[in-house]
Each structure stands twice: as C-alpha cells, then as structure tokens.
Amino acid sequence: MKHSFIDKYSDLESPVHSLDPRVKLIAVFSAIIIIVSEPRGEIIPLVFYALLIFILVLLSRVPTGFILSRCLIVSPFILAAAAFYPISIMLTENYQSLQSLRPEFKVAVSVAVKALLSVVLLTVLVSSDKFHNLLLGMRRLKMPKLIGILSALMYRYIFILYDEALRTTRARDSRTPGKLRTGKLKTFGNQSALIFLRSWERSQTIHNSMLSRGFEGEFPGMRKLSVRRTDIFYSLFFIIIFLAIRLTNHSGGCFPFN
C-alpha cells in the first residue's frame, strides 16, 4: 500500500531541507535542551523562542497546518502533565483562592509551552529529511546502536501496522451499510486484536527476510554524508541565537516584562 504519513514533506526544497541531517540533529537537540533548561515559570523568553521557531517553520516550507495538527495530537498529554503541578499543590497544601496559585499556574504554562515548542522543532526535523537519512545521521553521530535499531524497526513496522489497519477497515466497511449500528465495541475490539496479531505475523516474516540476508542487529548504510561550510554556519547561527536568549535572560533582566 502507498502511504507517506511520516515522510510527507521530506521532498520539499527549502534551506532547512538542504542541510546535512547530522547538523540538523545537533541544532534541533541543542535548541530543545536550551528551551527546556529555562527556569521554571519563565514565559517571556519562550515567546522569543516561539518567534524563532516560527521563522524556522516558514523557512522549511512545511505547512503550518500540518505542524499544528501534530501539536494537537500530543497536546492532551502535554496539558495533562502541565496541569498536574497546580492540581497537586491544590490537593496537598492549603490554598485560599485560585489567585494564590498564580505562580504554580505560570509554571504549568511554561512547561506546556516548552513541550509544545519541542514538538514543533521535532516535527520540523522529521519533515525536513527522509527518516532513513536522519537515522543515518544518528548513526554517524555515534548515537547508541540500540536507539538506531529501535527507531529503524519502529519506522518499518509502523507501516505494517498501518497497512493492516487499512486492510481490516476496508474489509469491515465493505460489509457495513453506512455506519455500524450494533456491536460497535465488539467489532472494534476484534479488529484491533486482529490488527496486532496480523502485524506481529508479518513482522516475523520481515524479520526472517532480514535474517536470511545476514542481518545481525545493524542496518548498514550506503549513503555518504558530507557537511558543507554553510550547513555549519546556519546551524551555529541558529544555536547561538537560542543561547543568546537563554543567557540574556539569566544575566540580569534584559527582558523588561519579567
């Protein structure tokens, strides 16, 4: 079956797409570390980070609607995690009013914004290159072998899961006049179980095929990566701006709104 829900925008031509995957990985993960390291409850610097990331999204030409949809998928988890902090304070300590919990809410908002900004950065990263190029970049950066293998297998097997889900849904739809009327829960339960069983069996066959061609736990790569000077320049520029925001914030209140 044909689908490209992960590599959908990886063929676009943009300054971000043309960068070496290793440089992109280093820049994005550095930016995430810088954002996450902001002190709790700081909101204003996050606005500046958001502005920078927005410029990066525009440069990458990945549609903003696509990035927002990715954020929407993870937002329930992020919001639940962020809301946990003020709620836990409410439950464990005496509080007079919601007004008195203002600092806690500020922390919750900063946690949620940091997480969302990180998701946007990762979405831009994954959309700006073929997934296997990123894996190759990770391998060349000497990331732990296990992480590389897990990511590669996850990438391969997620399509199998998706294939099986499509097949069973088509089979169900072909015998359903319009919407399911009775036994919804039972039908969906059976279908989910079947999807996992069939995916598991197909995954075994694929693994056999890998073994039969000498697979011993490592995906060999054919492509040679080459870093250009401009790649290093752009990524350093990107990291330095992030660092500047981070350090300016620490070194004595350059943000007048704090």
Add this chain to the structure above:
Amino acid sequence: MPAGIHIKNLTFSYAPDKPVLNNVSLDINPGEKLGIIGPSGAGKSTLLLHLNGILTGSGVVRIGETVVGKKSLSEIRRKVGLVFQNPDDQLFNPTVEEDIAFGPLNFGLSIEETDRKVQDTLRAMNLEGFEKYESHHLSMGERKRVALATVLAINPEVIAFDEPFSSLDPAMVLQLITLINGLEATLVIVSQSILPLISCCERIAVINKGELVAVGPRDEIIKDRELMRSSGMDLSFYTKICREYFTE
C-alpha cells in the same frame, strides 16, 4: 559455484505433537532445479526456511559441505538466498538501491564493492534507473524482480523461491520463467502454479501433510494422476480447459 542440498530425517513442529515436517529426506544435486508442490499447509514453506537456518528442526540439513546450525549461520546465509512469497515482506528498506545493498553490506562488502554489485544486479534484472525508487511505489511484477535482485546480489549458491509466480500476470510469469531458467545456482521452487513450475524444473517433489510423498522427474510425477489427486493437486481441470481452448 552451485552447491548440493542434503536433507536427512528432518522433523519440525511449531506446536508439540503436531509436526509440520515429518522425517523428510531429500537430496538435490548441485545446479539442479527442483520444484516442490503440495496442498496449502503441507509444510513446503517451512521446509524452505530450514535451508537458510531461519528454522532448525531435528535431523540434518547440509548445503554443500556445510551443515546448517547455529555456528554456521553466517556461512549458510551467504550460500542460500530466500525469495519470499510476498515481496513486501522482503523489501524493508526505503529505496530499491538500499534494499539490494542490504545483503552485501551485511556480509562485509565495502561501499564501493556493494555499489558495483547493486549496479550489476539492477542491469541483470532489467531494473536500471530504479535505484532511487521507493519499493512500495513499484508494481507487483517490479517488486518481485527487486526481491529477486536483493538475493542475487549476495551471489548465493542456492536460491529458494516461495510461490514466485503468485499475483503475476501471464507476461510477468513468462518473464520470471526466463529469468529463473537463466540462473546458475541450485534452485528450489515451492509453487502451487503447476504450469510455470514444470517449465522451470527438471525434478518435482510432492509434500503432503508434512511428509515427502514422492520425488522424481517432472514427467513421471505430473502424469501420475492418482498421486496428484491424492496430494490435492488434481490437474484434470487444467487438462480440460487446455483441450477446450488451446488445442489446434
């Protein structure tokens, strides 16, 4: 250089007391093309997986002078190539080029040697220009050829095919038969498509309920109506159609 295959008293079961292969013994000569037929669930594909050491039952499987076992796996997998029934199960890399390169790189070839191997194999399979294509965007016939190319790139001494003719149109079947007949390795072909099979193989083995029922020259096996019927391979239907439509 093609290798011979020696299988002696091979027994294997997925669940206790339900053997899928029961005391199978078979010898295949170097360079020979052997077809294996039998009803669904007879154990044909399970037998193929034993040639490459993916499965190991009790008994002996020998490829050339090498006995299939845990210690010889690397050598065995270099000697025996498996072409799976569904090419989607075989092609797991993002591009055709990387899929073909997967075997040679795993077996220790350098990037330069592998690249040469990939180009040679693509040329041999009439797939030049397909290097950067994504496998899942190819037609079934093309995917089957790429799947075979991934195995040929290893230069195996034995090639085992699992249902190579399924889901192919007649023109593609003919193309595949020509390709198979041009291969110099020892070939073991499991197939329910009896007509293409007899145009590739000199000898045919019949497996039913995990047991090797018969093995012999294709003319003898195919003409033994009783054997074919009892093994769930009744060909009278084909004969009738051929008489009706294809006799001049």
